[in-house]
Amino acid sequence: MTLILNKNEVASVLDMKACMNAMEEAFSELSNGTAVLPLRIGIAPPDGISLYMPAYLKQMGALACKVVTVYKNNPAKHNLPTTIGKVLLQDPLTGDVLCIMNGGYLTAVRTGAASGVATRYLSRKDANQVAGIFGSGVQARMQLWAITEARQISKAIVFDISDEAASNFIADMDKKLNIEIIKAKSPEEVLAADIICTATSSSAPLFDGNKIKEGTHINGIGSHTPNARELDTAIVKRSKFIGDSREACFKEAGDIIIPVAEGAITESHFYAELGEIITGKKPARTNEKEITIFKSNGLAIQDVAAAHLVYQRAMAAGIGINVEI
Numbered sequence: 001m002t003l004i005l006n007k008n009e010v011a012s013v014l015d016m017k018a019c020m021n022a023m024e025e026a027f028s029e030l031s032n033g034t035a036v037l038p039l040r041i042g043i044a045p046p047d048g049i050s051l052y053m054p055a056y057l058k059q060m061g062a063l064a065c066k067v068v069t070v071y072k073n074n075p076a077k078h079n080l081p082t083t084i085g086k087v088l089l090q091d092p093l094t095g096d097v098l099c100i101m102n103g104g105y106l107t108a109v110r111t112g113a114a115s116g117v118a119t120r121y122l123s124r125k126d127a128n129q130v131a132g133i134f135g136s137g138v139q140a141r142m143q144l145w146a147i148t149e150a151r152q153i154s155k156a157i158v159f160d161i162s163d164e165a166a167s168n169f170i171a172d173m174d175k176k177l178n179i180e181i182i183k184a185k186s187p188e189e190v191l192a193a194d195i196i197c198t199a200t201s202s203s204a205p206l207f208d209g210n211k212i213k214e215g216t217h218i219n220g221i222g223s224h225t226p227n228a229r230e231l232d233t234a235i236v237k238r239s240k241f242i243g244d245s246r247e248a249c250f251k252e253a254g255d256i257i258i259p260v261a262e263g264a265i266t267e268s269h270f271y272a273e274l275g276e277i278i279t280g281k282k283p284a285r286t287n288e289k290e291i292t293i294f295k296s297n298g299l300a301i302q303d304v305a306a307a308h309l310v311y312q313r314a315m316a317a318g319i320g321i322n323v324e325i
């Protein structure tokens with residue numbers, strides 16, 4: 001039998017803290033060599049792109065493939081979202097498909113969770129820190145949620161080029177997290193924060209990196225093509241640069257590809273993968289003044305670990321529909 005889980009069912013069993021723990025395991029496996037993570041495969045039919053993201057986590061016993069499509073004309077032409085994702089979770093022992101689940105909410109939570117883990121390891125540990133969020137879409141919401149799980153956050157400042165989007169963000173997140181959230185009038189206002197997340201659709205740098213204060217930690221999750229970046233050369237040069245995967249960063253992240261191409265830094269500026277920090281192979285922050293960056297491109301190991309967690313919990317709770325395929 002194959003279990004089918006819709007978005008609400010996935011959301012009902014997936015909380016940030018548990019997902020952060022699952023991400024820690026996944027990134028550790030990547031660093032320890034027990035993860036299989038082939039490059040994602042892309043096919044481009046006339047109207048969009050279809051991506052196949054498989055991975056296997058040996059220690060966790062989790063095997064899955066996410067199918068995610070980006071069809072820009074979907075909303076206007078078909079009344080469907082631009083991005084649609086589903087995860088196929090398999091039994092590693094038999095290969096059989098155990099579960100097909102909605103992948104939209106899962107992707108957002110696992111992306112937040114990776115930043116939460118990075119924040120746990122890389123940011124300063126003092127209490128009453130201020131979070132700064134660029135962007136106020138789905139991902140930005142999950143970024144703030146994850147940061148509040150990782151550190152004691154007393155206040156958040158959000159900036160979006162859409163005033164309405166920022167207001168909706170504040171209304172939603174105020175209720176969910178019960179912290180003070182302020183709307184910034186300019187990007188500069190966000191730079192007062194101790195922990196900053198960039199989660200926008202922008203392909204150009206969001207702020208002047210010379211203005212970031214010492215000791216700041218930044219999670220950069222938005223841009224994901226070689227020509228696009230949310231972070232400028234100045235902030236990358238000033239920082240200790242950690243990525244989800246070295247390979248993905250040098251293939252997809254303009255945030256580091258562009259400063260290298262400009263000659264401002266060399267590839268050796270890439271300090272470590274997140275898994276190397278978690279497993280203690282490389283030291284994390286070594287003083288209170290360092291600026292740290294975690295660049296996230298999004299890896300299939302994250303989807304697999306989150307899907308495994310969702311399936312275990314859904315089975316325990318008896319939710320979803322079982323079908324014979």
Ligand SMILES: NC(=O)c1ccc[n+]([C@@H]2O[C@H](COP(=O)([O-])OP(=O)(O)OC[C@H]3O[C@@H](n4cnc5c(N)ncnc54)[C@H](O)[C@@H]3O)[C@@H](O)[C@H]2O)c1
Nearest residue numbers: 135137138139160161165199200201202221222296297298
């Ligand atoms: N790293 C990962 O694993 C991962 C996973 C999923 C999505 N993403 C990426 O995260 C980004 C955000 O995704 P989303 O679903 O929240 O998108 P969204 O469209 O819902 O929200 C993006 C927001 O960014 C705002 N924005 C655009 N330019 C801005 C600027 N210069 N300054 C401030 N705000 C600006 C927009 O107004 C919008 O509100 C996308 O680029 C997406 O591809 C990354």
